[in-house]
Amino acid sequence: MDCPKCKTSMEEVTCDQVLIDRCTKCQGLWFDNGGAEALSNRLIAEYIDTGDAATGEEMDEIDAINCPRCSKPMRRFFDISETQLQYEECDEHGKFFDAGEFTLWAESQYQ
Numbered sequence: 082m083d084c085p086k087c088k089t090s091m092e093e094v095t096c097d098q099v100l101i102d103r104c105t106k107c108q109g110l111w112f113d114n115g116g117a118e119a120l121s122n123r124l125i126a127e128y129i130d131t132g133d134a135a136t137g138e139e140m141d142e143i144d145a146i147n148c149p150r151c152s153k154p155m156r157r158f159f160d161i162s163e164t165q166l167q168y169e170e171c172d173e174h175g176k177f178f179d180a181g182e183f184t185l186w187a188e189s190q191y192q
């Protein structure tokens with residue numbers, strides 16, 4: 082599977098029996114439906130979200146991406162309390178987070 086943002090191939094990472102795709106270039110993370118929720122734990126997030134948050138912020142400039150599974154445009158989510166947190170979601174397939182964003186998102190799940 083190719084990264085929906087930078088089109089580089091992604092590597093599969095398995096964590097706690099959940100399969101994730103991580104971009105080998107921008108380190109963005111793709112989770113199939115339910116995967117992000119299953120792994121929304123701070124320690125796990127730090128383990129899999131290995132990219133540089135600065136790179137993730139640069140990637141925020143690419144704001145129109147298509148779902149890597151169905152190629153339909155993904156919806157963009159903003160968290161008003163966490164301006165850095167912007168992620169994309171396809172209702173049918175899953176979520177994409179830029180580097181550093183999954184960690185923020187996982188933390189926000191426990192507030």
Ligand SMILES: [Zn+2]
Pocket residue numbers: 084085086087088089104105106107108109
């Ligand atoms: Zn990428």
Ligand SMILES: [Zn+2]
Pocket residue numbers: 148149150151152153171172173174175
């Ligand atoms: Zn989709």
